[in-house]
Amino acid sequence: MTTARYRDALKYGAIWVFILVELAFFSIAGEFMSTSDKAFMDFDNMLLLLKQSAPIGIIALGMTIIMINGNIDLSVGATYALAAIVLLDSMTWPALQAMGDWAIPVAWGLALLTGAVLGAINGLIVWKTGVDAFIVTLGSMLGYRGLVFMINGEQPTSHLNWTLVDFAEAQFLGLHTATWFLLITALALWLLMTRTVHGRNAYAIGNNREAAVNAGIRVGPHMVWNFVLIGFLAALSAVVFYSESGSVNPNDGMLFELWAITAVVLGGTKLTGGYGSILSTLGGVIAIQLLRKGLGHIGAATETVNLVIGLILIAVLLLDRQLNRKGQEELKI
Amino acid sequence: MAGLTKQGIGAILAKQGILIAFAIFMIGFALANQRFIAIDNISGVIRSSAILGVMALGVTFVVIGGNFDLSVGSMMSFSTIVVLDLHDKLGPALAIPAMFGLTLALGAFIGFLVGYMKLNSLIVTLGMLSAIHGLTLTWSGGKNMDIADKAGTWFSVFGQGRILGVPVPILIFLGLAVILGITLSKTPFGRKVYAVGGNGQAATFSGIPRARIVFLTYLMSSFCVAVAGLLQASRSLGSQNTVGQGMELEVLAAVVLGGASLMGGSGTIFKTVIGVLILGFIQNGLLLMGLAFYVQYVVTWAIIILAVWLDVAAKRGRLWSPTA
Numbered sequence: 001m002t003t004a005r006y007r008d009a010l011k012y013g014a015i016w017v018f019i020l021v022e023l024a025f026f027s028i029a030g031e032f033m034s035t036s037d038k039a040f041m042d043f044d045n046m047l048l049l050l051k052q053s054a055p056i057g058i059i060a061l062g063m064t065i066i067m068i069n070g071n072i073d074l075s076v077g078a079t080y081a082l083a084a085i086v087l088l089d090s091m092t093w094p095a096l097q098a099m100g101d102w103a104i105p106v107a108w109g110l111a112l113l114t115g116a117v118l119g120a121i122n123g124l125i126v127w128k129t130g131v132d133a134f135i136v137t138l139g140s141m142l143g144y145r146g147l148v149f150m151i152n153g154e155q156p157t158s159h160l161n162w163t164l165v166d167f168a169e170a171q172f173l174g175l176h177t178a179t180w181f182l183l184i185t186a187l188a189l190w191l192l193m194t195r196t197v198h199g200r201n202a203y204a205i206g207n208n209r210e211a212a213v214n215a216g217i218r219v220g221p222h223m224v225w226n227f228v229l230i231g232f233l234a235a236l237s238a239v240v241f242y243s244e245s246g247s248v249n250p251n252d253g254m255l256f257e258l259w260a261i262t263a264v265v266l267g268g269t270k271l272t273g274g275y276g277s278i279l280s281t282l283g284g285v286i287a288i289q290l291l292r293k294g295l296g297h298i299g300a301a302t303e304t305v306n307l308v309i310g311l312i313l314i315a316v317l318l319l320d321r322q323l324n325r326k327g328q329e330e331l332k333i
Numbered sequence: 334m335a336g337l338t339k340q341g342i343g344a345i346l347a348k349q350g351i352l353i354a355f356a357i358f359m360i361g362f363a364l365a366n367q368r369f370i371a372i373d374n375i376s377g378v379i380r381s382s383a384i385l386g387v388m389a390l391g392v393t394f395v396v397i398g399g400n401f402d403l404s405v406g407s408m409m410s411f412s413t414i415v416v417l418d419l420h421d422k423l424g425p426a427l428a429i430p431a432m433f434g435l436t437l438a439l440g441a442f443i444g445f446l447v448g449y450m451k452l453n454s455l456i457v458t459l460g461m462l463s464a465i466h467g468l469t470l471t472w473s474g475g476k477n478m479d480i481a482d483k484a485g486t487w488f489s490v491f492g493q494g495r496i497l498g499v500p501v502p503i504l505i506f507l508g509l510a511v512i513l514g515i516t517l518s519k520t521p522f523g524r525k526v527y528a529v530g531g532n533g534q535a536a537t538f539s540g541i542p543r544a545r546i547v548f549l550t551y552l553m554s555s556f557c558v559a560v561a562g563l564l565q566a567s568r569s570l571g572s573q574n575t576v577g578q579g580m581e582l583e584v585l586a587a588v589v590l591g592g593a594s595l596m597g598g599s600g601t602i603f604k605t606v607i608g609v610l611i612l613g614f615i616q617n618g619l620l621l622m623g624l625a626f627y628v629q630y631v632v633t634w635a636i637i638i639l640a641v642w643l644d645v646a647a648k649r650g651r652l653w654s655p656t657a
Contacts, residue, residue: 074582125638127656128653129646130646130649130654130656131638131641131645132595135595135637135641138582138586138589138637139586139633141582142630142634142637144634145627145630146627146631146633149630150628150631213656255578258403261459262459265456271455303471303475306466306467307464307467309467310460310462310464311460313456313463314456317453318450318452
């Protein structure tokens with residue numbers, strides 16, 4: 001293997017090694033420190049872990065594409081909340097209530113459409129004004145949250161539809177509905193990024209925007225589609241979660257953007273663009289969820305999770321820098 | 334229209350656009366509601382903006398130096414909780430310097446990672462946002478922190494006191510703004526911050542110690558956070574663990590609204606103060622018009638994007654981005 005490929009394998013594989021280390025550590029430490037008799041690697045426990053990874057996970061997968069493309073989206077948490085409100089609120093409209101259970105796909109469609117439209121607004125602003133995506137989505141993070149309050153008011157909205165809850169709690173081949181959504185999204189995006197022109201263009205633009213423009217890639221529309229995609233995925237995440245919970249608080253989804261970015265960076269995607277992998281992000285999402293569960297399992301206070309994740313993120317950055325610096329020196333020679 | 338005229342207008346808008354927008358806003362609100370320009374209302378707005386404002390002053394240094402600081406919100410929660418906790422354990426006279434020491438240590442840690450280790454500031458401070466939140470929760474055990482004897486402590490003077498009729502938070506905010514404004518615009522250190530943010534490599538070649546300057550900007554930022562934590566703790570004399578949550582982005586919005594470029598190298602303390610005041614007055618003006626607090630979010634969104642768009646458009650000389 002060439003050095004570059006060796007480094008790639010190391011960087012993309014590192015997160016899975018980290019997951020194995022976590023599993024081993026919490027299993028062994030759990031033997032001594034856990035208050036429950038259950039083993040950490042209990043099968044049901046692991047299934048639950050995948051299910052709980054889904055909401056942040058689906059968003060983080062989309063964030064990977066945005067970041068490979070060289071942008072960032074801080075508004076996903078607010079988009080998530082707005083889509084959730086559209087989902088639950090629309091089912092109480094008389095027109096939809098008259099449709100019986102057929103209201104469910106319509107409500108889903110409306111929620112997903114909301115997400116896609118919000119993403120498109122971000123994308124169009126980034127494209128047409130040339131303002132940095134960080135600022136545009138920082139603004140819309142506030143703006144979309146304002147819309148959430150304007151539509152919903154300050155009280156939580158609840159609407160339980162039992163058909164929907166049954167669907168969300170169902171298990172197919174042992175996996176929960178939410179897990180299936182996570183895995184299918186991961187597969188679809190992996191195919192998008194590795195097998196299609198769109199995916200190759202995303203890497204090209206993130207790597208060297210000037211060169212991509214010169215090569216004739218239409219950077220603007222490409223970015224807009226990516227923002228539509230992440231808006232759609234934020235809404236999908238909301239659809240998956242709120243189908244089961246049935247109650248949305250206008251503050252829901254706050255800090256989701258930070259969790260999603262953390263998962264993406266843990267997976268080795270570069271903030272500067274041009275480098276990253278969907279599957280490693282999936283690893284990053286699982287690693288974070290594992291850490292949350294594991295620390296709880298060995299009886300550590302839940303608050304230590306934030307501390308540990310923050311420090312791990314910085315440690316990853318330090319490691320990454322060492323790896324890259326070595327690589328660059330070799331390139332120069 | 335001739336390109337020159339358009340560019341001329343653009344340049345004026347870019348330089349003074351934020352002040353013009355501010356003036357239009359104030360006049361509009363004042364016409365809509367007389368109470369808006371009453372002295373006590375204006376003083377109330379500045380007072381409630383003081384905590385955000387003090388944090389924005391520090392972040393201005395970091396942003397001009399070409400970096401981000403997303404950790405100020407959770408760091409402010411930390412200093413608030415720590416000073417409240419130590420107030421009852423050590424007494425206020427010792428609690429305040431102890432809190433400043435701890436907060437500065439956090440700032441020094443971030444400054445070390447970003448300045449000397451040259452790590453990406455966005456991710457480092459994102460990590461620290463989470464880590465410091467964890468630290469705060471560990472310190473407090475997840476419980477709200479309250480001062481036992483709320484009536485009998487002189488500690489409340491910073492947040493609630495008045496000197497010659499002027500609320501102390503306003504004095505601290507404006508005093509700090511003047512001192513930091515002079516530091517940034519009139520001292521060698523300030524010029525070096527601009528140089529490092531404008532072109533880091535050129536700064537290094539001309540002998541400016543880039544790492545140390547970046548380190549110092551984070552130290553400044555954490556000092557301002559400590560002051561903000563002091564104001565917050567003293568104003569409420571009790572606090573939740575999440576008191577500063579989300580403020581990092583509001584602070585950044587204020588700094589950007591003031592016209593500082595996130596690429597570094599531009600911005601001033603004065604404009605940041607204007608940015609903070611605009612956010613404060615919008616909130617207040619909309620509330621006085623009888624609108625709910627969340628309407629300001631949507632208005633702020635539009636204003637941030639318009640402000641930055643005008644700035645970018647003036648620099649490139651055309652309104653719309655040429656990107657295909």
